[in-house]
Amino acid sequence: MKYDIVIIGAGPAGLSFASSMIDLDVKVLVIEKSSIDSISNPQGDGREIALTHLSVKILKKLNVWGLINQAEVSPLKEAKVFDGDSPSLLNFKSDDSSIEALGYLVPNYQIRKALYERVSQAKNITLMTDVMVEDVNPSERSSQVLLSDNQKIETKLVIAADSRFSSIRRKVGIPSLMKDFSKVMIVTKMEHEYSHHNIALECFDYGQTLALLPMVGNASSIVLTVTTDKAQAMLDMPEVEFNAKITQSFKSELGKMTQSGQRHSYPLVAVHAQTFIANRFALIGDAAVGMHPVTAHGFNLGLRGQDILATLIKEAHHHGQDIGSKSLLKLFEKKHINLTRIMFFGTNGIVALFTNDAPYIKQIRKLALKFAENFPPVKYLITHHLTEAKKNRFLPF
Numbered sequence: 001m002k003y004d005i006v007i008i009g010a011g012p013a014g015l016s017f018a019s020s021m022i023d024l025d026v027k028v029l030v031i032e033k034s035s036i037d038s039i040s041n042p043q044g045d046g047r048e049i050a051l052t053h054l055s056v057k058i059l060k061k062l063n064v065w066g067l068i069n070q071a072e073v074s075p076l077k078e079a080k081v082f083d084g085d086s087p088s089l090l091n092f093k094s095d096d097s098s099i100e101a102l103g104y105l106v107p108n109y110q111i112r113k114a115l116y117e118r119v120s121q122a123k124n125i126t127l128m129t130d131v132m133v134e135d136v137n138p139s140e141r142s143s144q145v146l147l148s149d150n151q152k153i154e155t156k157l158v159i160a161a162d163s164r165f166s167s168i169r170r171k172v173g174i175p176s177l178m179k180d181f182s183k184v185m186i187v188t189k190m191e192h193e194y195s196h197h198n199i200a201l202e203c204f205d206y207g208q209t210l211a212l213l214p215m216v217g218n219a220s221s222i223v224l225t226v227t228t229d230k231a232q233a234m235l236d237m238p239e240v241e242f243n244a245k246i247t248q249s250f251k252s253e254l255g256k257m258t259q260s261g262q263r264h265s266y267p268l269v270a271v272h273a274q275t276f277i278a279n280r281f282a283l284i285g286d287a288a289v290g291m292h293p294v295t296a297h298g299f300n301l302g303l304r305g306q307d308i309l310a311t312l313i314k315e316a317h318h319h320g321q322d323i324g325s326k327s328l329l330k331l332f333e334k335k336h337i338n339l340t341r342i343m344f345f346g347t348n349g350i351v352a353l354f355t356n357d358a359p360y361i362k363q364i365r366k367l368a369l370k371f372a373e374n375f376p377p378v379k380y381l382i383t384h385h386l387t388e389a390k391k392n393r394f395l396p397f
């Protein structure tokens with residue numbers, strides 16, 4: 001069997017890239033190991049994805065944003081970062097009144113559903129489910145993809161979007177840097193008596209981290225990060241006790257809080273591939289860079305990366321050039337990897353600073369927060385990166 005492009009993985013990154021290929025005269029195959037039902041009718045997984053303005057722009061360009069149920073999109077107007085019981089506070093809000101929000105919170109399953117809907121309408125894209133890619137043999141002229149049912153597929157370009165634990169990345173021989181935080185993120189939806197005013201809260205309490213992401217109405221996604229040894233107890237905690245604990249953690253400022261969703265857990269492991277390319281092969285999404293979720297950049301970077309690659313492929317195709325050439329792939333990596341490295345190491349640095357409770361680190365943390373809060377360029381850079389308000393002069397992207 002022959003295809004122009006083979007995409008491994010029908011997660012948000014793989015399906016975004018497939019959507020980018022819809023208007024192009026190329027034959028695309030997406031291979032996914034899960035069932036068609038889990039891809040076409042994804043269930044809630046507790047993840048509320050904070051999308052930047054650039055991500056919304058890309059999803060609009062892909063004709064996917066309009067397929068997302070807008071009644072479930074919640075604007076993020078402000079974000080506050082607290083440090084334990086100390087009065088240190090970092091506050092982000094857009095200083096441009098024409099900008100409605102810093103970003104938008106969208107349930108992950110809604111994004112996946114909309115992406116599937118878009119891809120399933122495309123004539124040039126085939127989705128093969130319930131089959132796993134076992135291996136990829138990249139070479140200068142074409143790549144060969146081997147499936148668990150013994151099928152072999154020839155292609156000009158393989159795109160691996162097979163998660164942060166990508167087995168294909170390893171099989172192709174791309175090393176990666178993996179950071180295991182030995183922590184677990186527990187997420188659930190909670191209803192509360194008073195309004196959150198669309199403000200996100202991040203509280204670095206000593207020993208644990210607690211975040212609140214404002215959803216539609218008087219409801220929020222609660223994100224609790226605990227060490228791995230404490231995770232099971234937190235998952236098993238009776239609801240009454242859990243409700244009381246979270247209500248108390250937010251000092252009853254939102255009134256009584258009541259769990260209304262399921263508790264989901266995610267082990268915290270971040271990954272950065274050493275290179276994003278090989279012969280006729282590219283990594284996108286979490287397979288390229290799997291971020292710690294605290295800065296909410298995983299899928300945003302995934303969308304940005306696939307957009308860069310798709311744009312280069314479209315240009316090459318338009319000029320009758322090879323869509324899997326070395327020079328194209330090198331340019332993709334050059335345009336994307338510097339930013340992902342900054343984000344990856346920057347986020348890991350923030351996590352190290354905010355989750356270490358040694359007294360001298362707490363002192364550094366207080367100073368860092370004070371500096372960031374009172375030194376406008378720092379906040380300017382972060383808010384303008386989120387809102388894309390103006391093309392700013394400081395950042396390399």
Ligand SMILES: Cc1cc2nc3c(=O)[nH]c(=O)nc-3n(C[C@H](O)[C@H](O)[C@H](O)COP(=O)(O)OP(=O)(O)OC[C@H]3O[C@@H](n4cnc5c(N)ncnc54)[C@H](O)[C@@H]3O)c2cc1C
Pocket residue numbers: 008009010011012013014031032033034047048049050051108131132133134161162163164167168185187266284285286287293296297298299300301302
């Ligand atoms: C709690 C939490 C909160 C988050 N919040 C945010 C946020 O606010 N903002 C943000 O931008 N990001 C956020 N993220 C990150 C975001 O969810 C991920 O970046 C995104 O889901 C990654 O998508 P992906 O398609 O790269 O990988 P995945 O979603 O992992 O998909 C990979 C797919 O590949 C398939 N697959 C794997 N191996 C094979 C194989 N060999 N053959 C065939 N198929 C295969 C899998 O079945 C799967 O469907 C969050 C993550 C978590 C855990």
